[in-house]
Amino acid sequence: MEDKSIKQHYGLLTALSMIVGICVGSGIFFKADDILTYTGGNVFLGIIVFLIGAFCVIFGSITLTELASRTSKTGGVVGYFEEFISSSAASAFGWFQLWIYFPTITVVVAWVAGIYTTMLFGLSTTLEMQIGIGLVYLTFLFSLNYLSLKTGGRFQNLTTLIKMVPLIGIGVVGLFWSSPTPEIPSGIAAIGTSSVGLGWLAALAPMAFSFEGWVISTTITPEVKNAKRNMPIALTIGPLIVLAVYLAYFLGTVAIVGEEYILSTGDAAINQIGTAILGANGESIMLTFVLIAVLGVVNGLTLGFIRLPQxxxxxxxxxxxxxxxxxxxxxxxxxxxxxxxxxxSLVWMLLHYLTQKTGLLSGGDVSEIAIVFSYLAYAVLYLKVIQLKREGIVQSVFLGYIAPVFGTIGAMVILIGGIFSNPTFVPFFLIFSLLICIAGYFYYQKKVVEV
Incomplete structure (x- = not known):
């Protein structure tokens, strides 16, 4: 059953800002140091990791444009499964998105917003305080996006523009930075660069989180004006903008504070960068930009999530x-x-709190459950595009063969990186996600039989 009366509220700018706004804003701020850590402080390897991430997303998104332009089904990727694979497969993937993908990523990013809020206002940095603030943000943004479609879209556009200021600014400043790198604060153990061998592959996991979210923009496809033209444009240009911004920020931070400072201080390196560029109040100014950026991500996630059950x-x-x-x-x-x-989302926030409190996931978080599995699911659609090319429906060799093959290779690379980063729990995450998909598949099969 499709709703033919859905109104088109959004233009190309909102679709584009959802991709850029969800990808850019959380992961890059608290995962860039993880990427550098996994590469042993090797900046060149760090650049390679970002290029791999862009490789996966760009070819994947270009491939999905071939499906986006050929269907008007609702539900984003769920609609693509329904149109081009089967309704049962769509139900399987829909259950994965509903019960795991959207809520886990949403609550983790809301929690991150809570972390930066405590840093900005000097509040208690306890997990309970961070989770509590995250719940407030989550509640507010769910309400905002439900009560006012246009306000939610405008907030997304505004936060996307605001978050670009520090990211691009740091990149530009880094090009001309000549001051010596700062000393590592007392009480913090200095960590130098090192050779990590194949261990750098583990950096693919935080990289995948940094780029994650681009596909969520497809959930508003029915509400985008001239969607068959605008969504392919957004899905192609968006990831390229994300790559350019990420590389600018990554290289800028290294130029300003140096590899060893980032390795030693982790997420707190952004505070020193703000002080170095803007002076005494720089730390607060930078944290304000970061918080706005992260809230933009939470807003984009909730904007997409509230439509999924519908x-x-x-x-x-x-x-x-x-x-x-x-x-x-x-x-x-x-x-x-x-x-x-x-x-x-509330249920997953509780589960996230419990796993963080007990250290159950060995330093990871519940969002890792979803990200690796989602790329494997996308690969099914990439292979479908190859089939459409063989049937003569897709005319272009690049769009029908090259892009989906590279997209599939990228999905396999993300899988390898995920296993390297957390060999104990990632296989369990994959099995758990598969079981949810199987439940969704058989639920729909049962409903069809009943009808």
Whole structure:
């Protein structure tokens, strides 16, 4: 069941800002030091890691444009599975996105916003304080995106523009920086550069998080004006902008504070960069930009997530579909869909708190459950594009063969990186995600039999 009455609220700028705004804003600020750590402080290897990330996303997104331009199905990637694979496969992937992908990434980024808030205002840095602030942000942004479609879109556009200021600014300043690197603060152990061998492959996991989110923009495809033209443009240009911004920031930070300072201080390196560039108040100014950037990511995630239960319900792929598919004429969204997304997020926030409190995931977080598996799912669609080329539906050799083959290779690289980064838990994450997909598959099969 598709809703033909969905109105088109958004233009190319919002679709583009969702891709750039979700990718850029959280991962780059608290994962760049992880990437440098895994490469042993080798900047060249760090650049290679970012290029691999762009390689995976760019060829993957270009490939998906071939599907985006050939369907009007709702649900983003779920709609692509429905149109080009099967409705049962769409239900399987939809369950993965509903129960794992969206909520885990959303709550982790909201938690990160809580972390930067405590840093900015000098609040207690306890996990409870960070989680509590994250819950406030989560509640506010879910409410904002439900109560006002246009305000949510405008907030996304505004935060995307604001977050570019420090990222590009640091890159530009780094080009002309000539001052000596700062001394490592007392009480912090100095960590020097080292040879890591193949251990640098583990940097692919934080890199994948840094680039993650680009595909979420596809969830608003039915609400984008001239979507068959604008979505392919956004999916192609967006990742290129992300790559340019990431490289500028990464190289700029290294130029200003040096590899050893970043390796030793981790996420706190951004504070020193702010002070070095802007003086005494630089740390607060920089943290303000970072917080706005991270909130922009949470907003983009919630903007997409509140629509997912609604899209699945319209296809009768989840329990209580009749209720969840009902759209409120005033908000033009389903109140049950927004509520379901919010409640699922609360459950995962609790699980995230427990895993962080107990150290269960050995330094990782619940978002790692989703990211590696999602790339494996995208690979199924990449292979479908190759089939469409063989059938003569896709005409271009580049779009029909080269892009999907490279996209598939990229997905396999992400899988390898994920296993290297957390060999104990990533296999468990993959099995858990697969079981959720199987549940969604058989749920839809059962509903078809009942009908």
């Amino acid at each position: 899209a699945l319900a319209m296809k009768n792929m989840i329990p209580m579909s009749d209720k969840i598919a009902e759209i409120d004429p005033k908000s033009e969204l389903s109140p049950s869909s927004a509520t379901a997304a919010y409640m699922i």
